[in-house]
Amino acid sequence: MEYMKLEKIDAYVHAHQLGNEIWELVDQWESFARWSIGIQITKSADSISANIAEGFGRYYKKEKIRFYRYGSGSVWETREWLIKAKQRKLIPDQQADALISGVEELPKMINRLILYTNQKLNH
Template sequence: MPLDLKFSIGKQVLASIDSIGANISEGFGGFHYKNKIKFFYNARGSLWESKHWIYLLYQRSLIKKKEYEWFIKELEILGKKLNSFISKTGNSNA
């Protein structure tokens, strides 16, 4: 696989993973709960995007199966926590 393609996918993975934390942080900074939830939803979207890029890394043999499984497991755990957080934020301010 060409080196520029590897770097391109790597940049996408880092950007999507960084976006998860950035959106959660931005949500915490929001005043109104609806604004917070909007950013938490964006974080969830970035989480799914991250899964996509990790899958492509695996499909293109750029990471091993064990690494792929670890990343997906960690993202699944984070996704459950994020969904719970979104639900609690909405319920406490509805």
């Protein structure tokens, strides 16, 4: 019997990559921007994949889904911080739009993960 691996879950992989992209971007900002918006956006972006990973590691279906939903909440927080960073000219418009678009793909991915978990687990 082959088990699912975290690194094979689309939502996790996508969120992990976005978190790394945002980290690299924020790392280049001036001190004030890093300490105000930068810390917030980095924490929320990293929280998406971290919550998916934590949910993946839980035994019971309800626990798994609860953490997947926490990750979904962090998606919307990250989107908000990206919009603020764009408006405050911390991220070029085109790059911000690409990141926002990438973040906006995650709710559907996380919902598919929740649906899959609901269908495949009995407990």
